[in-house]
Amino acid sequence: MEVLRTARLRLRWFATSDAPQILELLNDPGWIANIYDSEVRTEAQAVEWLKLRLMARYWHLGYGFWAVERLKDGQFLGLCGVIKRDGLDHPDIGYGLLTRHWGQGYAREAAAATFEYCRTVLGMRQVMGTTGPENLASAKVLLAIGLQDQGVHQTQAHEGLSRVFEWTDPRPADDMADLAALRLRWRDALTRPDRACTFSACVTPEVSARWATGREDFSESAYRALVRQYAGQAEDPDLQAVPTPLGWRFHLP
Template sequence: MQILRTERLALREFTPLDARFLLRLVNEPGWLRNINDPGVRNEQDALAWAEGRLFKGYREQGHGFWAMERLADGELVGMCGLFRRPALPEPDIGYALLAAHEGHGYALEAARGCVAHARDVFRWPALMAITALDNPRSVGLLGKLGFVEQARQQIEGYSEPSRVFRLALG
């Protein structure tokens, strides 16, 4: 199901047919360095990971991380979306790209669409975001969106503390 559209991207729910892409994405060096190693080593692992991390959120919360599909050719380039993390007081935004698609503005474009969706559709008062301690590209993207760093916090599922950001949407 398509959630939103930007100039060059459609953001849609992932499906089981995306397992091969998810396997590739969560094993990208950037994902492993800046997010975590979810232990996904084959397509069955990817499906199980997607069930717990993506599909469950769609069913229970009505949102989650969505596939970023390039409108020009339908190619999946990454994920971006909105998620509720127990460790944070407000929903957060997250994104990840295949390395081959970095540097083309897709993450910023998708994130802008998600911020607008959070504000205009969900009517949330604020969004949060987390990054690895040493992830200057992500910090720069969040700065372009207007996020302000709040703290450093140990988040469950991450081996090191994260930088925590917030954006008021009101």
């Protein structure tokens, strides 16, 4: 499922067919040095890693880490996106590209588009980013797209120290505006095929967990089938919206 495009890139959902590409990425020296060693060494392990670490989040959150492809030839470059990690107060932008594609501005382009998507499509009011304290290249990317350096901290999401970056919407909180934006996102998710991927971002974590917990099939076709089940509620004025740590969400029966 395509999420967004830039001048040179396409960001889309991962699928189990991406196992060879993700296996290469997870064993790339740059990934291991700057992110971590997942100890994924076979395609079978890569499939399970894809399901649990990437694809399940689309169902739980309505967003996640997406495959980054070059538009001109479909070449797989790496991943980029936004997730909500345990141990961090707000969703954070992350990325990792194969070493051979470094130095061409792809990380900045993908991260900038992700940041814009967070604000304008997902309605996020606070976004974070973290890097290793010595990872100056990633720090430059986060600063360039508009996040502010908050210094080096020990977060609950990481074993070692991290340099933390953050952006907060300068506009005052407005519940009425946020609720109106939620209803618009809900309608778009149910009526626009290109926005179906945001469906889970419209509901409470309890509801999305009900859909995802114990599931084996995290495919795009299964997700779109779920969206179709709710199509008749696109304009339902009686849906109950409740505040959550991620903003206003619908709590569906």
